[in-house]
Structure formats: C-alpha cells, structure tokens
Amino acid sequence: MSQPAGPGPHFVPRKPINPRFEEDLAFRSVSGPDRYAGTTGLPVRYVAVADAKGTVTGYVWANDEDGAAGQIDRGDAGNQAVNLRPRLDDAKARGLAPVAALRELVAAAGPGRLVAGPLATAPHLRLLDDLADRPAPERRWSAARGALVGLALGDAMGRPLSTLPLDRITATYGTWSAMELPLYDGESVRVSDQTQLALAVAEGLAEVAVRAPLTEAEARHSLTTRGALPAPPWITPGAVAAALRTHLVRWLRAPDNDRSPGRTTVDACTALAGETPWQAASALTSKGCAGVVRAAVVGLAPYLSAEQRAGVAQLQSALTHGHPTSLAASDLAAHAVHLLAHGCPPADLLPRLRAHAAASRWTYRTDWLGDLAVRAGAASPAAFVAAGWDECLTALDTVATAVAAKDPDRDPGAAVGTAWTADEVLAAALYAFLITDARPRDTLRRAAHTSGASAATAALAGTFAGAHRGTANWPREWQGAVEYRERLEVLGTRWDFVTRD
Template sequence: MSDNDWNNERLDQDLQFTVVSSPLRYASETEHPVEYVAAVTPEGEITGYLWWSDVDGAAEFARRPAVDSWNAGSFWYGKLLEARASGLQPSVAVRRLLTEPGSATSGRLDPGSRAVTSLPALTELAAQGWQPPADRVKPPGWRPDPPLDPERSERAVAAGGWLYRTDPGYDPAGRVPPRAVAGAWEVSPGGRLLRFWHNPEYGTAPAPVAPAGEGVPVPPLRAGRRPAGRALLGWLADPLAPRFCRLAGSSGSGRTHLLSWLAAAAPPDNPRADRRVHAVLPAEGLTVRGATWLLAARLGLVARTPAELMAALQDGVPRTLVVTDLDRAGGELLPGAAERIAVDLLTPLLQVPWLRLLVECGSGTPAAAALDGAAPAGAVLDLDDPRWTDPDRFASWCAGLGGTPVAAGQVHPSPGLARLAARTPATVLDPAAPPADRASALAAAWWTALPEELRPAVRALAAGPVTAGLWAALPGAGGADAVRRAAELVPAPADGAAWRLQPDELAARVAAGSPAVGHAGLVRSIADGVPRLAGGRPDLAQAGPERLGTLLRHAVPAGIAGQLLADPEFLVHADPAAVTAAFEHAEAAGEPPGALAEAWELAGPACAAGTPAGRAAALHAWLAGRDEEAAARCAALSGQAWTARWSYRRANGQVRRTTLGHGRYAGRLAVAVNGILRHVDPVTGRDAEGTDPLRLPSVPSVAMLGGADGSYYLLRTDGVVTELPLHDSFGNSLSRALDWATRHFADGVTALATRGEQDELVAVGDGAGRLHCFPTDGGPVLSPDEPLHRGAVTAVGLALSPAGGLALSGGRDGRVWSWAHGSGRAPELVDERPCEVTAVAAAGTAGGLVTVAAWSDGLVRVRRPDAAGPALDLRLGGQARSVTVDRAGLVCLALPKGVVALDLD
C-alpha cells in the first residue's frame, strides 16, 4: 500500500539547522583512581556502583547488568544530571546523594561500601555475573520473507497480482497440498512487492485421512442428469482433478439446478471430507463489490475488495467454491459485470493452490474467455454434450411433465426445452440442430400459440424476473387472474421464487414482439403496491427487499433512482445487490458519490448479508461526522443503544493499528495509516492540532502500544519490538521490559499490551497459547498453569477493575479469556467462536468495566461484566485490527478503511 498521504507543509520549507546543546554532564572516563559506593535494594541486592573523581570532574553510575533492575541506572543517571546542572563537584554531589532514599528498584547508596579502585577494575566488578543477552526468540512457525526477483514479479502481475512459492516438484497451477506451499507474493499492478503472505500450514505433517463414512444422503437428480452429477462428485473427490471446472451449456440446460443439487449433496459440514462445497455464490445481479462481500460472508470471512478476500484466504485451508449464474451478473444495469467478476475476483482466486472453483458460465462469452485463459488446464463440463444426460431416464422424465407430449429425442439433453415443449402445441424440432436454434424455433411456436389476452401478462415478464405477487401488480399484466393463467403456460421457476422467461430465446422472442419497457411506469406501479403506514408514508419494512430491489432496478434506467438512493430507510430495507449495482451505475456515469454512497461502500460487507437493523447500524457508524441527519436516521432504524461519535478516514488510506496516546500525546488517539502515525482528537475525530505525523518503519506489525512517556512500540511478526522513541529519550523501564520479553519467552512474543498511563505492567501472549504478566521493574512473571489457547495468542489487553488487575487474551483458536491476575483466581473463558481473534481491549470506566473482542469475520463484541444484559454485537464492514477503550468509555475500532468511535451510553 502506498504512503502517499505523507503530506506536511514543513517538507516544502528550506532546511534551517540550529545547534542545540545537550545537558551538562560529568565526564564519564578518567585514568585516575575513582571512589565508589554501592546502590543496594531493601532485599540486599547490589544494583550497581556510583563512582566519582574530582580530579577529572567525572562521575557515573555503573549498573550491574546481571540484575534485572532496569530502572536503577536511569534513576541515578538523572540525579547526576541534576547535580551537574547545579554546578556541584562530583564528591559534593555524592554526599548529597547519600541521603537520597532511592526506590525499591534503584536501591539506596550504602556509605559503608565506600572504596577506591581503578575505573577498569570497577567496570569489571559491575560486570561480574553478567551474561550476554539471549537472542530474540522467534514465534513458532515464523519464517523470513523470500526475495522476489524481477522475473517472478512479472509472473505475479500476469497472474493478477499473486504468485505462489511451492516446494520443488510441484506445479503451482496444479493440485498442491497446502503443506508444500510456502506462501504467496502480493504485488501491485506495477510489480512492486506489497507483502509475502506466509502459509501457516506450510511444512506441517499431513492430516490423518478419516474414513469416508456415509456422508449426507445424496438427493435425487432427475431429468437423466445422473452422469453429470456423478462427474461433479468425482471432481470433488479426485485429488488429481483440475482445481477449476467451468459448467457450460445453453440457456435452459439446467446448469443452476445441477449446482443447487451439488450444494445439497455436498454441504460444508458433510462427514465426507471429499464431498464438501464450502460456499455457493449466486452471481445474478451482482457486481465485483457485491460478489466479493457476499462470497466472503458465505465463507465466514469479511472483505471489502478482492485483495482483502485474497488476504483472508491465505490460511492454507482447502475450500471448494461454487459460482452460479455468472452470465446474469450485473443485470441490465451493468452488462459487463460478468467479465469484471471473472477478471477481478475469480482470476486471483484461481491462483490459490488450496482453492477449487466450479463456475457456471456459458461458452463464447468474455467471462468464459477470461476464466479459461487464467486456468488453461481447467475442466469444462458442457451440459449440451449428450453424454452427460442419460437418454432413457430423460425420456422417462419428459413423459411425466404433463401437457403436450414431449418428443424427448427432439429436446435432449435440455430440461428447459422439454418444459417449454410441454407447454407448446406439438412442434417438430431438428434433433441435430444446436440447442439455441431449437429453443428459438420452440419459442416462436409457443408465442404464436399463446392466447392474445395473456400476452400482456407475459410481456410484463420481459422487464426482468419478479415474484408471483409482484408480477400481478406490474402495469398491463392484466391482474391476478391473467397472471395465474399465464403462469400455467410459462415454465415454472426452478427455485420456486422469481418468475422469468426461460430459456433466454423465449425472453428474446417475447421482447421482440413487445413495446419497449416503460421503466417509469413500472416504477409507479411497483411503488403503488408498497404498503402504507397510518400517516400515509410508505412502510418500507413491510414492502420486502425483492419489491424494493425491483423498484430500484427500474428507477435507474428511468433516471429517478437518485431520490431512492438518498433515503437511508430505503437503503436499509432494499435488496443489497440492487443498491450496490445502482450506486456503481451512478459512479460509472460520473456522478460524484455522496455521503450515503461512501458509507454504503465502507459498510458493504455488513450490508450484503446482514439484517436491516445491522445495515442501519453499519451505515450509522460510517455516516457519523459526515452527514449527521442521515446518521441520526440510521441510528433510529438500527434500534441500537450505542451511538457513533465520528468516523475517521483518509483518502486511499489503509488503517493498520490504533492505540491511546500518553505523555506528550495524552488525550490523543494514535492511528497508523499506511506508513504514517497520526494523532486524532477523540472528541472531534479530526487530526489533532500541534502534533506532527511520525514515519513508521516498513515492517508488518501485529500490535502497537504506547508508553507513558509518549513513546510507541510496534510488535513485528518475527517477535521483535521496534521502538519509536522520543527525541530526548534515553530509554525507560517499558522499553527494557519489552526487549527482555522478546528474549526470554521460549515460544516467542505474538501479542503485547500495557496499561499505558503507567508503565508498571506488561501482558505478553506467546506462540504456544500462554498468557504472561510481569512488572517492568523486573518482578516475577505471572502465568496461568496451563496454556489458555490452542495455538498462538493473537491479542492481549490490560485493565484495572474493582477486583484489581485484569488481563484479556484472544487466540488463533477463537477463544477469549479473562484473567484477574492479581486476585489469584483462575482464568475464565469469556467467548469462543470458530475464527481467529484479531483484537481485544478492556478499561475501567465510569459505567464499570468494559471489554471488547473482535474476530477475523468482522464481528465485534462489547461486554460489560458488571452490568446485566446481553453483549453488544457489531458488524461494521471490516475486520477490527485493533481496539481501544478509554476511561470515558469511548470505544475506537480500527477497521481497514478508517476508525469508528462509539459511545456506549
């Protein structure tokens, strides 16, 4: 991601250098003998030696590195600075310091230990018992990023921005076990390396193969389609089969019905692991955005863009995805949507070695060309090929259709043609003709035989699929009786929901013999059928998403969609796919997006599969501070008790982390956007005045925390802590404690937290699922007896509760634990969900303790342990990468495209 938001007017000014003097200090070296006294803790441990020599005006504190009293040197160093600033001779300064009580960590100077020696000898004395610091411990499974050479970069660009690194002997385009895939390089369109995504399953032992078992019962497959069904089940079970299969066939060939059967025969929880479909994406009417949002939701993930979905799928988990009706993507509003979905969404997915894709897409289309080009070794199952339909069973099925007797040999192998033939007077078709030609001939005969009085009802279907109830309300349809009679002659919908003219040749024939669709008239008729409230206002909640979606689809070509898209209540209750397509149609037409359009895009993943109340809550969060009137309306529609105070985002910005500022940044919220650390006023949600942005190191991080003095610390993926020190800082206890932690926990450091305002305590999560708490003054490490998590800890938090100190931990196993570490009580399991925890936070507020946990599927759960009532669940359209709670109870969620601040009361 680019750092192009690094804008500071000071960078345009001429450089002006000013010599700044450092504080006065005593000399730190001498060749003359030195006097010294020991600093001793109340427990009798020597923390170091304070030495001086008036001959050279020298004085220094020699800390004993063998003692874990990190503050000792800082304390006496500061006292010597004060004495030098007062102009005291070293010996006079020491006499005064002998009366200094010191602290538990620095120790007190012992006059009885006074002695004389040389400085080298004293240095050797201080070093006794000291061992070189241990190497920093890498978390289990950590691996360095492999380099990307220009040739691989070009290949990654050609493959849609992703290139996988596999063990020798494997072809990334073929079937590769996840354990043999090291990971993937992600590159920009220009070939710049964005990140290497390590596969957590790389190098693991093969999972034991469980017995196949019975699995769920396979539902019957009629119309002679058992050969096709067996082929698809075989493709699922065959480890050597191509990872991509395109299901082709003419309109009416039964492609969607076959895939619906497959999904029922292979549910994601099927006891037979080789017979599972993990997600089905019905692409009809969808755009790239809508398809991405919905597919992620059906996989139990959250993603705004194809790149985010790809990132979420770099977990090494085998999945099988099915896409239906790709040819109908975008509808009439965005006819190029199918190709765009194929190129922008599905082509990158085809590169993932542990994914299998089965896509319904007719041959000879731009989308099919894109998919076949991206997976040249893929399979194609064309239902127009007679071998996939048993002729005898097909004939038996045709005989049971009723109506006009069907000559099965003339319509084989198309179920759609058979259904239409059963509703058409006897017509002779050429069995050798292509299915499309036979469909055109049959459609012409059907239309000719249709009673004149029923033609208006059928013409009403030419405008697009509608439900049975809405069909009768369309202008010119002739009313319920005409629709009922027409429905007996129109092939019934396979899904039992929306009526449409099928096959496509029938729709084309009806449209050719009908006047142009009057979209404005359709809008009025559909709107007239919307239920009304007592005051006469439309009752959009009762209208249903299908009716409102159809209304919007006709309002766009009628040029009157703007008023609908400007109504938050309409957006909340309408079909999300129709809303997304309408906004994208307006964007393609060059209309500048308003606040609602921007909020819809940001909240999209929560809107695609959420409830009306959930959509209203997500829109409210992103509208806060942008359009207060619309935000208030969405808040009322959501029914939530919380209120969004503001939302913060920057153009083209990707939010990485957030944490509360302290010290000189107290009262500010630190937000890492791209490669810049900014400070935000938590009251207004705007950039805080008087603070300059800070450049962040270009390393992937898993946590960010702030020290009491205003320093910031980043925990890297390799378990190393990188400090952003203050310019006048000479180290502090927190810095040393964090460095110590990275060297002394056997399973590395995977999560970090402090209480911020004070640097007295650190919480550490490690790669083995353990939680640790220890004071920064070198005190004992407290840990539960057993690991709390299966796998690495991914997030930790600290707070003060009425019962004392509280630590939270979240893990890769989806669990959240609470541990009152100061009370001696055992940890308590707070939550458990089937996806990774991405962030936790806790704080004592005026209203009591508040805890927050976030998971990788976008769910955020807020709890008040001291209050009655259920937890508050939020989905705002993205994965919360970090969470903060301040003492006032303001909850700030760092989502990929911005920060949202919530008031709970």
C-alpha cells in the first residue's frame, strides 16, 4: 500500500516473521550439580570469609536439619568477594552434611579463605544479612517522626519520676498500667535534657547526612557491584565530629538549658567549646546513660551505611562519655532503632543485637575514635572496646532472662538493674519494650515506672516503640502537648520523606 506524499509519518510494511523467532525460549535447567538447599528458617552455623588482606567480605553458613548451606557476601564487597560456593558444591557431591562441609572449609582455611576459629551460631539468616550490611527493606513510613516524638514523650513521662523511689512513684501516680502523661502547666509537657541533647545530635547529623547527587555512571556502578547506593562519602568522621561539637556547645549555651543536666555532660561540652581535641574533652571513665539515649536518633538518619551508623553512634557518645561500655551501648541503641524502623519483629530484636555485639567485639573504629583508647591507657584498642561489648552482652542476656519470665508487673530496675549506666538503661528500655509486647503506650508506662533512671529509660524505650509503630499509636493530645514538638516533627518528617525518595 503506497503512502501519501508530503510531511508525516512513513509506515514501513511489516515483513513476515520467521516462526522460529516466536518459539518459547525460556531457560529451563535440565541437569546440573546437586546442591545444598539455598535457604532455611532454622538456626545456622556460620563463619566469616576474608580476602587476602584479612578484610571480611562475607559469611558462609550451614544447617543440617534442612540440608542447607550457602554464602552471603557483604554489600560492599564487590569484586573482592571470595567465592566458596564451588567448594560447597563439591562437598555436597561427596555426600558431606552441610555443617561437616563448613568444618572442612574452616580446617583448610588460609589467606583469602575463611577466618579461622570456632563456628558461630545465628538464630536465622537475617542476622547474617545484618552482619553483611545487605540493603535493608524499605523503612516504615513515619518511623523517624514516631521515634523522635516517642523519645520526647517517654522523657516527659519519666522526668518527674526520676528522683523518686518506687513506692513514692506508685503512691503519687498509681500503678504503671494506669499512668498517663503528666501535664505541668496545662499547655505543654516539659522534657529533660535527654530530649534537648538528642535534638542537638539529630540536628547536627542532619546538617551532614544530606543527599548529594550521584552521576548516572556512579549510581550504575554501585548498583551492579554492591546492590545498593554507596555509603555517602561526604559523611566523614571529621565532618560529623565538627557538626556534633557545634550543636552540643550551642545546647550548653542555650537559655533553655535549665533542666539540671549531668555534670559529666556539662564539663565535656564546656571543654568542647575550646580548641582542645575532642578526645581530651571526653570523660574516659564515665559510662553514664546520656550517650546511649542520644545515640537512638542515629539509627534514624538516612543514607548511613552500617559502618557509618556504628561509627557515628560511638563518636557522639565519646564526645562526652568515653567509657567503652557507653560506646558499645550507643552502637546497640542505634542499631536497635534501625532494625525496628526497617521491620524487625520485636521477637527477633535481642538475637540480632547479640549477633551485632559479638561481631563487633574486637573492632576499634580508629577513623571515628582516633586515639581515645590510647588516652584511656588501654592495653590495646581491641581490648579497650572488647571490655565494653562484654558488659553489653551480659546486659542483653539479662534482658532475655527477664523477658522469658513474662511478668510485666516486674519493675525494670528489679529485672535488669537500677544503675544509671549506659548498659543498664539500654537493658531496661529493651525490657520495657519487649515485656509489653511493643505496645507503645504501655512501653512508656512500664519504662517510666521504675526504680532506675526513669527519664532516660522511658525516652529510649519510646524511641524503640516509635520506630516500630510510627506515630499511629501516640495519642494526638500527647503529641500536641509535648515540648519541642515543632522541631521534632520537622526533623522527623523530613527524614521520613527523604528515606522514601
């Protein structure tokens, strides 16, 4: 058929298509090596995989009950990942059980193979995804806003109770399950310095953790080698330390810094206002709870890699509280908030935190901490941090034992300890969150009604509850009454928005 002359589209007559091009060419595997099952819902034995330089590039795992074994590479390993899958296939062909095959790999470990040592156990494969820094599932909508508001609400509920013994709390406010948010002047509910300092850290971090545009080539390279966008190169220890230092000094000099803050924090921030290195300002023997509550907001910041999140959490604690237990507890608090915000079931939280602690036990983050361990007089940087992780691992075990008793009427202080230290406040907050089945309002009540540090415990527990459930379970009248509501909601809404971009 001829086409009309003149401007316009020119249609070319379609030629007949060879029938062979319309055949079903879908790939079907008809043969291949017999392999172990690639997944399991049961606990697994695992060991780290390292390259020739000793850098961990992933984990190889096995489970006999399901006949399963496999390898999980770190998200940033790229072409450096050591591939041990062919050796697993060979072991399967020789009839070895999965765990026996794993032990055989460990026995033959050498440079560029496995990290020698006993096999570790993980309750499920998701823990290895955490350790390997695989891309996390999409974050819950309103997780940041819910967590920040929850922190302030818990702080406000616990503030008037912090100096009271348990019998006075009960006599004045009733049982824990009947408590409501206390109103001070009928218009606003005042928080303590816990919320003020958490805002200082969050707003300082927000100045640094902003999204920088990537070129198409950079994004494509990262997606093909890592499976996700790269860790932001502009979030450096120097930039974060400078921003946090500025905001902590600004808090120190603010007219509303009238909530009787801890002497350790005040002295450290006073020193930060000078020219001294921040490591010299840190209270190296203090493991007070201020750092662990502030650290919770780090778990909400967008774009951080797992390494950056741990580094920032420890750094912000070390600026004031340099004891290794404070560093480890802060790292765990940020990790817990991150996990909950990305859909971690509460029942899985303690095992995943324990796996993170065990994997981090000998890791001293020199880039973020500098010569802190040397100033503390530690035998070695690794020994310095290990002491803190050991205390936190003990605290997590205490929480697990207390939660297993299933007695929500048991005071968090009686369950895990009443000290105002980072590890015990973290333990008390986790206990209150888990013993109430993660119901946000009950979590706040249970955390505040304690013989321990009421404000710090309830603030941290409120962050966990808000990260897990968002804002839906915070009563509107509570959200509208809390002090600093505008700053909390602006920051939280922005972080929620950019995370979903």
